[in-house]
Amino acid sequence: MENMNIKKLAKELNLSVSTVSKALHDSYEIKAETKEKVLALAKQLNYQPNPFASSLRRNSSKTIAVVIPEIAHNFFSLVINGIESIAEELKYHVLIYITHEIPEKEEQIIRHLLNGRVDGILISSSGTSNNNAHYHELVQKGIPFVFFDRANFDVDAPRVTTDDYQAGFQATEHLIKSQCKHFAFLSLSNQMSAINHRKDGFLAALKQYQIEPSHVHIIEAGTDETLSFQIIRDFLQPLPVSLGIFSSVEKLAIQTYHICKEIDIMIPKQLKIISFSNLPTAALLNPALSTLTQPAFSIGKEAALLLFQSIKNKGKIQPITTLPNVVLKSTLFIRESTKM
Amino acid sequence: MENMNIKKLAKELNLSVSTVSKALHDSYEIKAETKEKVLALAKQLNYQPNPFASSLRRNSSKTIAVVIPEIAHNFFSLVINGIESIAEELKYHVLIYITHEIPEKEEQIIRHLLNGRVDGILISSSGTSNNNAHYHELVQKGIPFVFFDRANFDVDAPRVTTDDYQAGFQATEHLIKSQCKHFAFLSLSNQMSAINHRKDGFLAALKQYQIEPSHVHIIEAGTDETLSFQIIRDFLQPLPVSLGIFSSVEKLAIQTYHICKEIDIMIPKQLKIISFSNLPTAALLNPALSTLTQPAFSIGKEAALLLFQSIKNKGKIQPITTLPNVVLKSTLFIRESTKM
DNA sequence: TTTAATTACGAAATCGTTTTCGTACACTTC
DNA sequence: GAAGTGTACGAAAACGATTTCGTAATTAAA
Incomplete structure (x- = not known):
């Protein structure tokens, strides 16, 4: 009784294993009356088919x-x-x-x-x-x-x-129209499709608005937390004038917020930032974070x-x-x- | 060749299935030389045991x-x-x-x-x-x-x-010492152990500091987002004077922030709030949220x-x-x- | 009445492993 | 040289389902 299986179930029902299996799968070969009996006893004895046997066979x-x-x-x-x-x-x-x-x-x-x-x-x-x-x-x-x-x-x-490219373009255009003069793109790595598309949109917008290439910064912060903190902090000292940051992922934007708090950079006065993000608290941040939000x-x-x-x-x-x-x-x- | 299995592997090696299986499991019954041969061919042919057969048998x-x-x-x-x-x-x-x-x-x-x-x-x-x-x-x-x-x-x-009880006590004590006069506990339901322990700590602290029972509010907001919003909003209108809120979970604290923003309640001036939370942005909120953070x-x-x-x-x-x-x-x- | 078709079931093979027994052979021990 | 002891392997039985293939019994068709 330890564990129910189809064999015991069949014995209990005075039926063959195959009949029981077919009944449980509602096969046309089995008549309604038998099916009912099988289903009933299966439920009563709490029979659950062994998933591995099933997977193996099927x-x-x-x-x-x-x-x-x-x-x-x-x-x-x-x-x-x-x-x-x-x-x-x-x-x-x-x-x-x-x-x-x-x-x-x-x-x-x-x-x-x-x-x-x-x-x-x-x-x-x-x-x-x-x-x-x-x-x-x-x-x-x-x-x-x-x-x-x-x-x-x-x-x-x-x-x-x-639509990473378009979103990237749109975000960057928004930064441009907000009077930014320098532009930075925060990236995790240059090997990730989504992020690269965002970057392409970023670059395309800057090109269209004829932004001086020397005012464009691509920051590859990487995936290591400590390291990326360091990289972003270094980039922000000294702070480029009228900097607009487009962060390709939420994490880097949050790090940027922390760094700004630490070294007293005022957002949005000295630095504007927009980020891809699904933060439920984006609107509650100090200051509220502009975001591109994916329908996750x-x-x-x-x-x-x-x-x-x-x-x-x-x-x-x-x-x-x-x-x-x-x-x-x-x-x-x-x-x-x-x-x- | 479609799919490698132990049988084909054994045939290829001119060994029995059992020998191969034992070799793969580094059994003492198999001599080193044979093991090596088996391992080598297994790797070469990219043999991976069928997990379901394994699970079924073991x-x-x-x-x-x-x-x-x-x-x-x-x-x-x-x-x-x-x-x-x-x-x-x-x-x-x-x-x-x-x-x-x-x-x-x-x-x-x-x-x-x-x-x-x-x-x-x-x-x-x-x-x-x-x-x-x-x-x-x-x-x-x-x-x-x-x-x-x-x-x-x-x-x-x-x-x-x-240590939910102690943490609840500690948080509440902190609210008391911050000059709150009314106290509210935001709960999801009264059926969850962790949350109830937090509530017990909350109540114990209030009792120890002899807070007037009529100044103590237990708000069961429930798990439905829309409903809990409504419940919290209702509770905050009219706003009890010097209200200190202890939110048992992050979600309700965030909702409270949203509501306060919406109906212009100033935190911490009119309402103080502390919450259990693992928000990475707690310190970046407006205002920064006091938290009890679990070592998740x-x-x-x-x-x-x-x-x-x-x-x-x-x-x-x-x-x-x-x-x-x-x-x-x-x-x-x-x-x-x-x-x- | 014979043949064909349909219905309702069962026996046994199968999925790919693991594990329990055997056993052939070589090697010791007295 | 008989008996015992390892050593290294193989045959076959599990594990618990699903599925193929038969087949007895009944019903329908000719």
């Missing part, structure tokens, strides 16, 4: 993996919320893997997932553009995956991204939908259409931090 | 589940970070389930997990104290689990919590360690000692929001 796990650079980050946790909302509905399970922004870690995780533990993968890449091998192995193994936010554009896989929940949802579509279509003939490439819009919130 | 999944009320919440994502740090080290996989604060949802998830999909569970309960049945079923099934932050004290399971990462780590200990000891004779009950300390950060 070769499907009802599980997806989410591979993200970090989790303690509003954007990613909102995305997970979106993913979960779909997964839950489809009765899929969600495994979380965190790369801590280490490309080798991502590779290792992806390579591990080649073993079939999951039916599909959602990835926000920490990888560098020159290393796609592990993605190609996924393709080869036939494991569906979808990029979200940070995609690798050299890999043929569905993507859900935001929707990104998760759309990515999950695409993934489940791929999973469903697996093995079937793929129509040679263009790859799904959903692009969602970010929203610009102008607040005090960029006030004239 | 009756262990190398997977744990984390069941939390919500994920887009600094506290919980930090906890997950802590959990992941341990799981990753032990090569365990982490499944995430979100209850959205719905007790029935939690029950359903836990009941599902009785099927053996995971080797253990970490839970921050959304359950009400009068419903423990699902936890007892876990005990009965022998599935180890550990509570963190929000525990159910009627269930015999290891717990990792914080450590909570996750400790909880995971306890869980893995239980998993390891499973089946062995349990020494009849007291249940592990790790209590970590929160840190009080006094900032402008409670300034005199």
Whole structure:
């Protein structure tokens, strides 16, 4: 009695294992009366099929993996919320893997997932553009995956991204119109698609408005907290006049706020700043932070939908259409931090 | 060649399946030379054991589940970070389930997990104290689990919590010494252990300082965003004089900030507020928010360690000692929001 | 009445591992 | 040289489901 399984259930019912299995799956081969009996006893004895036996036989796990650079980050946790909302509905399970922004870690995780533990993968890449091998192995193994936010554009896989270029352009234009004279772009690295698109938008706007190239600063702060603090602080001393900062990620904007507080730089008087961010407290900051806010929940949802579509279509003939490439819009919130 | 498995590997090596399996597990029965050959070819052919076959046979999944009320919440994502740090080290996989604060949802998830999909569970309960049945079923099934932050004290399971009572007392004392005259406790519900302990500390402090009971307000805002907004707003109109608010969770404090902004209540002049919170931007808010900050990462780590200990000891004779009950300390950060 | 089709079930193979037993062979020990 | 002792491997039985393939019994069609 320790553990219920289909064999005991069958014995109890005086039926064969196969009949019980079919009854539980509502097979047409089994008559209604028998099905009812089986269902009833299964419920009564609290029978739950062993998921591993099932997965082994069916070769499907009802599980997806989410591979993200970090989790303690509003954007990613909102995305997970979106993913979960779909997964839950489809009765899929969600495994979380965190790369801590280490490309080798991502590779290792992806390579591990080649073993079939999951039916599909959602990835926000920490990888560098020159290393796609592990993605190609996924393709080869036939494991569906979808990029979200940070995609690798050299890999043929569905993507859900935001209009990073346009948003970057828009944010920069806003800084220009707010009378900034110097412009800085805070970047994590020059290897991340989303961030580079934002930078491209930034540069395009500056070009269009004919900003003197010597007034344009690209700050690669990197992913190490201590180091990026140092890099930003160094950049701000001495402070370029009428500096407008466009931070490509929330974290760097917050660090900038901390540094300004520390070394007494007044926002927005001496320095204006706008950032990509999903901070629920952006409007409550001192001063309120102007943001470009991505529809994080929707990104998760759309990515999950695409993934489940791929999973469903697996093995079937793929129509040679263009790859799904959903692009969602970010929203610009102008607040005090960029006030004239 | 589609998919490598141990059978093909064995054939390729002219060895039996059992020998290969033993070699891969470094069994003493297999001589070094053979092991090397097996390992070499396994690596070359990129052999990865099927996890489901393994799990089925071994009756262990190398997977744990984390069941939390919500994920887009600094506290919980930090906890997950802590959990992941341990799981990753032990090569365990982490499944995430979100209850959205719905007790029935939690029950359903836990009941599902009785099927053996995971080797253990970490839970921050959304359950009400009068419903423990699902936890007892876990005990009965022998599935180890550990509570963190929000525990159910009627269930015999290891717990990792914080010194909620003391922290609540301390925060309240701080409000009292900041010359508040009215005191409000913002709660999600009166069914959550951690929050109730905070409330107990709050009440104890008020009693010790002989605060007039009519000056004490317990606001149960609930988990619904719109509703809680309404409830807090109603409470603040008209505004009790010299009000000191102790918010049991970050979310309600942020809502309070928004409301104060909206209806022009000045913090800390007209209203002082302190909150449990892991906001990285607490110091940057307008005004900077006084907080009690839980060691979220450590909570996750400790909880995971306890869980893995239980998993390891499973089946062995349990020494009849007291249940592990790790209590970590929160840190009080006094900032402008409670300034005199 | 015979044949064909349908209904409702069961036996057994299968998924890919792990593990328990055997056992052949070489080597010691007395 | 018989008995015992390792050493190194293989055959086969699990693990618990799903699925294929049969088949007895009933019903329908010719």
